[in-house]
Amino acid sequence: MAEAQRGFGILFKRIERIWNGRLATPVRFSRIPQFGIGLRTESESRPSFHSADLAVGLGTLVLLYVAARVGAESLVKFNPPDVIPTISLDPRNLPNYAARSTLRMFIALGFSTLFTFVYGYAAARSRRAERVLVPLLDILQSVPVLGFLSVTVTLFIALFRGSLLGLEAASIFAIFTGQAWNMTFSFYQSLRTVPTELDEMATLYGLSKWERFTRLELPSSVIGLVWNGMMSFGGGWFFLAASESISVLNRQYTLPGLGSYVASAIAARDLHAVGWAIVTMVILVLLIDQLFWKPLVTIADRYKLELSAGEERRFWVVDLWRAASLPAIFERILGPSLFGLDRMLSHFTRVEPHAERRSTSKTADRVFNVIVSITSIGLLVVAIRFVLSGVGLAEVGHAALLGLATAARVLALLVLSTIVWTPIGVAIGFNPRLARLSQPLVQICASFPANFLFPFATLVFIRFGIHLNWGSMLLMALGAQWYLLFNVIGGAQAVPNDLREMATSIGLRGIRKWRFLIGPGIFGSWVTGAITASGGAWNASIVAEIVSWGHTTLRAAGLGAYIADATSTGDWPRIVLGVGLMSVFVVTLNRIVWKPLYRLAQTRFQLS
């Protein structure tokens, strides 16, 4: 406590000094490891006012203003759910809608991060928790998020009765479920793979739990966390677009935002409005990429575990931030109190030197296992009984057939995307300049919500009379294919140069080159891409197997359409059946196709 108090004392002195204009005298402050977040290096700590400050200061102010205004809107406007907010198709409203959607995305990201820390930490720290949490996460990952919208929307509306906040929460929750699982897995994996000697060092040198987390565990997982966060965030737009305007239980719910704007444009057959929305979306994705993710990636790059000195990643926003003195001033002002806080947290989480006696009795373990098994079997039985009491066994068979149809679509689109994109991806990957240019582009394509493009595709289908049974495959591919391309480019880049030179020198060409060099070389990345793409396609099937333009609705036979139908009419047994079946399909495919392929890639085709 005394330290914290002293911290405040120092804080006020600093402010005084800054106001007195004595900034140029170097002030020594204690850099707290991890709180400085490496934004500044020691040599740059001499502040001088700069045009950079103007940019950083203005940027921060604009951001705060937008967040405050948009946040106030969703809080203040209390609308009973019967009064549905209307969407104006005037493009001038788009910035506002975009801001509201973006805020949702970031709130969801915040919750995802929080969830990641709690869940991932629990799973990595407790052996028992691990045994439940990890398989659960595996299942959660395979559950089609959109199928659950009906459940969550109903739940949240009941929770925030009479307020738009219920819909907000439901939408944020949908995005959250699209983001959280990946991040959690990545964090859990990083925690589990902290090098043994580092872990022993932390134990032996008596690091407190807080210190262990901030000095060791968080930094060593931050790269994976940021990359996964970025990819999941990109995927989140899709769920945002789908969740802002949804008809659940025979009622249309609309939440002002980009997604509902597009939905309204579709209902009104306004192609111009769709176009404007797409332009806005592209700008938004680019802005967030440049101002948020790229800086984060650049900073995270410092937390590489290996000690090899390499070229430091640079990025203009980070450079700007470093050149500006405003952040330095804040760091100087806040530094001492943060330092005090750090010491305090560390003090309260200190590990008692003699307390570590982990007695794990085998009987307790067994009892725990039995309880877990009984609970999960019980839940399963309840679900099955619920479904069977609502619909007959024949219905289950029917839904399963539909599931096969969707599975066939997913596999076919993977094959097609592979045929189309692999040669292109390899060509790009083998050309360093092209790769550097196109990789961010592909990444942006991957985070662009494909459902914004659905109207155009739908128009084409209507125009040329293409049945959605085939067309839905294209719609699903619109979002999924990029993961494949992205990963293939990465894989091709990773093929060592000397192997390629060897291939050239022994005259390996054509099919043989693919068979002996390229194929094995990119196999691992392809599998990673295909797994992601397949997951995305399953989720997309719920919105891709039923599409409409104005009053025309196209429909494909598939499990996605089945779930979408059940959701909009509020048919609970069918919702549970559809979602359950889809999860079973995804899990089964994972087990019998992807896991073996992944293992094969890991054991046989590891380049290094």
Place this chain on the structure above:
Amino acid sequence: MAHTTSLLTAERVSKTFPLSAGGEQTVLETVSLTVAPGEVVALLGRSGSGKSTLLRILAGLIEPSTGIVTRHGVALHGPNPDVAMVFQSFALLPWLTVQENAELGLTARGVPKENAEKEAMYALQMVGLEGFEGAYPKELSGGMRQRVGFARAFVMKPDVLMMDEPFSALDVLTAENLRGEISDLWERGSFPSKSILLVTHNIEEAILLADRIVILGTNPGRIRGEVRVDIARPRDKSGPRFRALVDHVYTVMTNPEAAVEEVPAATAKPTKRFPMLPHARSGGISGLLEIIYDRGGREDLPQLASDLRLEIDDLLPAVDASALLGFASVAEGDVTITDTGKEFATAGIHRSHEIFKEQLLSRVPLTATVLRVLEQKRDGRIGKEFLVDILDEHFSDDEAEKQFQTLIDWGRYAHLFEYDADEERLYLAEPEEDVADRDAQSAAD
């Protein structure tokens, strides 16, 4: 407070790890060890003898299965606050500066910032890193990184400084240099810990630094005995007493039955149905034998290692394998090629495979078993699982895999069987008449 002469004691400590195939593997068996104030103890043993495990039990990082560890006579549970450790991989946090790394243990203890800073600066000076406080580990060379590791341990002023192969990740010259400096610090009496416990593979390192060398035997790890190093410091590596001790320890290390001075060796090991195959590649074995043959058929191992610029541990697997296969015999730190070995080293390719095959079949019963099973199976194949399951009963997962790989390598070299890594199946090797023909032809030319 009662006066105790031991800082740290392990009393009849055993450690078993569960094997995934069921059952367990005994890594340490009733090991007792005492570290007294003011002494340097080295733990020396082959790879897998449980040195690191013993060290970590003494540091309180691992709980022993049976037996207890006491510090100053009090039983230890949890991390030992009296020790600091220097790690093989340095274990530095790359995102903290040198200074922050060095003061990590002090700040964790709640030492005020100014004091911690001062202590860290002092320790960094001691290891010759002044001026590098603000650098990040990745900007430093390997040797400097380990210096940070030492500084971090020094600031703790531990009773016992533990080191687990602290120099083995460094290149030879850097290691030599740092080793010398640590030894100097100890000799000057300004060393910031009361005692040192050192784990090493390197015999010269042990003799240079230690007052006592405790030698661990393999499988299960137990103390074979200890060698007192009664050479005045600073020690001269080329002195006669030093060389004699090196030879003696080599003898002990290369010969599991040899008596270690002072303490009688434990009773002879029960013979095993599955002797551990040394992890040597067939190419390595024949390479070693050719070198020994070229150099006159008899070679001093320390000499050979230093001539080849290898650590003894790099050489031992091939030496052990040669002995196991009857190509060489090892005595008193010397390795002597046998007649079979000579024939093997000088034969043509085809003939050498044949000799290898004969020796393998007669000296490694497991190969004969595998061959019999292969011949009896109608399809002439067995899965890897089958063999690994058998091996799993006797070795840890890791070790079983290594044993399997070694067996495959030897079997392939002997043209006994082939292995398809995709299908993970062993099958009988094709008869190789065409190869024999070619050999005969080239001999006729």
